[in-house]
Amino acid sequence: MMPGPDVEGEGWQEFLGDLKQLAEAQGRAEVSRLATEYLAQPEASLGDMQQQLVRLQKACEGRPAPPAALAQDPELVRDFIMESREHLQNIERSMLAIENDPSDVESIHGTFRAFHTIKGLAGFLEFSVIQEVAHEVETLLDMARNHQIELTGSTVDVILASADHLNQQLMPLEKTLLGEPAPEAPDPEELLARIRGILRGDKAAPEAAAPEQISAPVVTTVEATATPFPLNDEQPAPVAKVDSLAVEAPKAPAAPAAIVPAPPAPVEVRPVEAKAPSASPAVTAQKAPAGNTAQAPSGGSMSSVKVDTGKLDYLVDMVGELVIAQSLVRHNPDLVALKNPSLMRTISQLGRITDEVQKTAMSMRMVPLETLFQKMIRLVRDLSRKAGKQIEMDIAGEDTELDRNIVEALADPLMHMVRNSIDHGIETSTQRAATDKPPVAKVKLHAAHQAGYIMITVGDDGRGMDRKKILAKARERGLVENGDNLSDNDVFNLIFEPGFSTAEQVTDISGRGVGMDVVKRQIQKLRGRIEIVSVLGKGTEFTLKVPLTLAIIDGLIVGVGEERYIVPIFAIKEMLRPTPGTLSTVEGRAEIALIRGRVLPVVRLYRRFGVEPKSRDPEQSLIIIAEARGRDFCLVVDDLIGKQEVVIKSLGDGIRPVPGIAGGAILGDGRVGLILDMNGVFSADDGANRAA
């Protein structure tokens, strides 16, 4: 440390004056600027002075050397990164809550505590930049707590920017931990200057940027881009960055928990809470905040354990094997022939336990959608400011749980859709005023369970999709010939074609026509579906239907000759035994079925796969009506053998991917059954001559 000055009044002034002269003599502009700045505030408190001193000292010394803690105790640093990320996420959530309701004292306290914790930890580990930023924000929040400043527009902006900045500060630390080349940590100066500006009482500024002037913060952002500091330039980016990383994370082999940047990585296991009748007061005390995370950002996670996601995936895999092995034992003909009641009892007891273990293992991988929705709220906030549109979020079902992998895979599609809603769906305020719509637009984000699936609805009350416009564009692109007789649903589905966009102008939010086809593909990869409901002038609603988990599917086992195939139940709409006259041929080649007035194409699985069926007579076989590529078709199989939950396995690299086969699964008798991929089964027959 430099020799400290006498902190009382004049000594401080004198010290600063000397320092300023010295700095000017040595040509250190930054130091001299700071000193001048501090000279101008003689009423600074003791705490402020200390902070200023630290900063001055740093400005004198240049950049601080990398903290020793990183080299000494990587475990501590890893924990710090994880914990900070969690806090930062809570901060984001709280800030958005505060923005909606500035009187939300609990959220302010929560945010304050979160920054405080980060500051404390960073101080302990000697990450001085993080400590400093956290400290400044803490001061800001303290003032807000004491009603000295109001948390509105630009102040919230700054706090959110600080959270983003801290996140960026964590990146190089993380990279160093992993032994990868660390990127340069971003420079905090610009941000600190902004915070201090507010702290110094530019109270007028936040007031001026109040709601009606939505574009005000955007202007500042643009100006800031010209400065040498990259911070503001990157401001809109973090959301996108975090997302793309989160999606890629599962591919990274080493230390997955450490790579995933956002806290969804460590799955929180809350085993005890629900079941153990808690006698201890400690457990009871923690129950309340845990159920109410939105309100209490810090705390509430004490009764959970963090588990490496790799271990968890392995556990779920192994439990899958356990279930299969258990079923092999139960169906073993020799054991069954014993007809020993006590053995049978034990075996069925084993079965129940296995089921329970499987359920628990699966539930451990389940995470609430909350973090994902959180990202969307932030995205909507940022985009609405950028686009100058006033938007209100309508969120429901954020506590719906589903497989962590699916949550991660949903991030990109959801982001695209929300972007599209804001950019294309929602009109500008002038346009809204011209109709009799309320000036504040609505973006809807709902999630709910429905029969083993999660339905996620992304909607807006904007202009809706224009059937004519889409058709015109589709004709222009040669996607359809005429298209007048297409159903609304078919027309809307055209937007999922690659390169399709009806937006008149390309903005930096969206409009380049990349996106919706990616969305569709991603959702299909998750074995989900998208449905569109749109009313011109009223708005558009996309509904995503995705399974709860990727590892296991419900399958119907069907037989064709000697072979058995697994048909995913999600693809099946109906099953029936055909009557005479159900099937007929077209031009002696293609086969169609007439089912309750609908004409559907027919695929005979035995022909498709070249196996010998039990019977070629359709009346002896079974018709499955399934959906592929948004159209229904009939699949002819010999018979239905049973229903089983199966763990999906790849057929291995040694076999080329077979169109129509999604993978393999071990059946109850230990044989491998092939899982059908309805799109592939259907398309080789019929897809080639489809318009698209």
Added chain:
Amino acid sequence: MEAMTAAASNKIPVPMAGDDRAGKYLAFQLGKEEYAIRVLKVREIIGVQEITTVPQTPDYIRGVFNLRGKVIPVVDLQRKFGFATTENNARTCIVVVEVASGGRVMLMGILVDAVSEVRNIAAGDIEDTPDFGRDVSVPYLLGVAKTKGQVNLLLDIDSALQTHEVEVLSSMAVS
């Protein structure tokens, strides 16, 4: 490779002292011929399992089977090499081998008529694959070994299982 073809075309067998082909081999029968693959490539040997045929695959891919929860493809080398296939009998078994492909190791099963023994093959016993003339190409052979008056065809299992599958692998988009 160049050295080998050059040697073969000169019809002078050149057993090199430090021949990296020497080592332990697992000998097995395919039809009437005796083959051998490096022991290091062998993961395990198991009896014939229930094999599920996979439609629209080349006929030499017999299908897939369940190896303790893993789905493993089985290749019938006789079909691949174009011999008449022998019926499965009590000695027929599946040799599970590790095949390197594109930096990854995958498991594949090969169907063999009988497993004989593990043989130590010295460099001096190995000769380069003779040139059978233009019409016969034997790209999968590392060489020919003579031990105790018996001829073993040393099989390069990586390329035997791959040459046709390489483009398949590289064209694999998903999963």
